[in-house]
Amino acid sequence: MPVPVPRQAEPPVVLPDGGLTLLVIEDDPGGSLSCPDMADMSGTAGTPVRIRTARNLTEAERLLTDDVQCILLDLALPATDHPSGRPAGEPERAAGPEGSEGPDELATLRRVLRLAPHHAVLALTAEADAERAAEAVRVGAQDYLFRDELDGRVLSRAIRYAVERKRADFAQRQLTETRLLAQENARLERGLLPHPLLAGSDLRFAARYRPGRSRALLGGDFYDTVRTPDGTVHAMIGDVCGHGPDEAALGVELRIAWRALTLAGLCGDELLATLQEVLEHERADEEIFATLCTADIAPDGRSAAVCLAGHPAPLLVRPGEAPVLLPQDDGGPALGLLPDARWPHREVELGEAWSLLMYTDGLVEGRIGEGTRRLGQEGMIELMTRQVKEGLHGEELLEAAVSEVQALNGGELTDDLAVVLLDRG
Template structure:
């Protein structure tokens, strides 16, 4: 059905101008072979122009729908909509699929209010009556439709942003778990700081649990990369580690199983993860250490300077070698100690600002010893260590940093064990 040539009227100009005077382009889809829209553009009193482009069918409309089109006016009386009542919105549905980012107006006949309402429910920004169409009304409707579409798009983006934030928070909770240490006399502290280009997510992860036999198991790891995929993989590995540990696996058997999890869940074969696991005996005086391409923990014993635990017998990172092995090394902790596990973000920063050498493990050991000499421990020690690494780097660190600290105070039983025997000798 032909669409009448818009007649320029001066009423309602104020409403049109209120929407804005920016030039817009309208694509009209109607099947009048004579081309009823013969005027190339509409001009309102505010100076805003609406350029008109016409298409006689949906196929031609697809060719004319370029990025400079702001709004589409589709006649619901197109042939595609005449097959029956169930198909009357077919032209509109086609246009909505074709132009999901454009404002869309539906053109209906006078009195067809039910179809007009259905068009708006289907996704059109508004509807126009063919018999009442004129220039100012059309200009106003176009501008309102464009603004309404922009507002809708902003709301969609805000909703997507909220969903991403919620997902990030869920991933962060997976990365930063609550330790299961009930019944243990060990003190726990941790710090996690994502790199500067990420708000919440990173590939670092850690966990600590106590098994029924009294053994405390701790783990820290790093998936190569920094995006949400790597963060999600880190969460999967952490959960798998906790489940396998509570099931009784330890050492090489546990790491071999974790490697299978990584190989099945990673995006490509180039993804790998480093890992450090420690299992501390119930008496707290000794531990088993396994390294999978990860930096060795730092231990500070009572009355002695901090030093790295042995790292010569470590195995490769998970995901690099299909039949790798990770030997478990027994280490003596002593009666009173602090054990610090960390990811490489703590040691790969600069030692004296941009261009200077990396801090490295030796530089980290020196830094931690200075902080220990100041009497720092627990959360204060970790907070100061991360802050000082950032200061030495000369600004934000580019990699994620995770640090985990377990500490044991000297107990009365330990003091009795090391005290000299003052029992009188029998003669």
């Protein structure tokens, strides 16, 4: 009967005494493996090698428990007990192109490899079958042994070599799969990061984004900037509460929805109410909410309509003036908190030359030193004032600001961080 495909997901266990268990699959009860010196082998470190014997694959399946690390298979063993030499119900193999194709000489080995994909397998054959032994290794066995040269010392060494090679192969395969998965995730996450649409605008754009999750590229923070056909530049930054992959996915959905709605011409309460509806449909928990800050900069670049939905106010920097926070006392609630919320827009005069810094709370909630004191908005203003006086702007200003915030925190920030800088003049 056919040998079923195993349901194993993990490699064999390591025995407490460091010993190894060998499952011998052969149908010759008088073969060389029945000699007394094979039954009481010990490895070079004095640890035992235990031997179990199966006469066919059905019996081998029953004896293949988690404490078996290695299998020694006699390649002369039939793949099945069926008289025809093939599993019941399996049709006879068709002849090859020249009518010469016969039974698969390594069918037994292939079935054992399917039965025990995580076990080391040694192929046993006669010295006259060296070619088939080499082919067994190419198919998936860790090594081959000649029956006429076999003794306890040779077998013990071969078993340990095969087990270690299988473990190394398994570890390498896991490492490769992990690396490929990480690369694929990185490509996916990079594709989900925004690409600002500012063609035709004289505004300069810079951004920094760092997720709080280890080895991630996306967090719950999100931002975007687009220019509509009327010349208005729309900028946005937001923060989904929480730090897991669900929050990161929701942040991406909100950003894409904001861009689509903005390009479709929605604005004001209609835009934010629709975003809130998206959040309510997509969030995993009713307690999930998102803060948001939007700035619609007029085509002439001299003014903006700023809206706050539970989000920190932007920082405005003008040449020759100290950086100041825009008013925050007339903002609306975060998205997802109130069903019939309204979000007032405040008109802000920007002037001829200016820089507007939009950020998430990851920038201001980092610690200062080893205590519990936080940087806060006042600390951020002091930090930005000093760096602006040093002549920094654009990418250099953002990089210096984020680096100093991390240095004050004593290392990587645990919260997601997003910073967007738009400037003119």
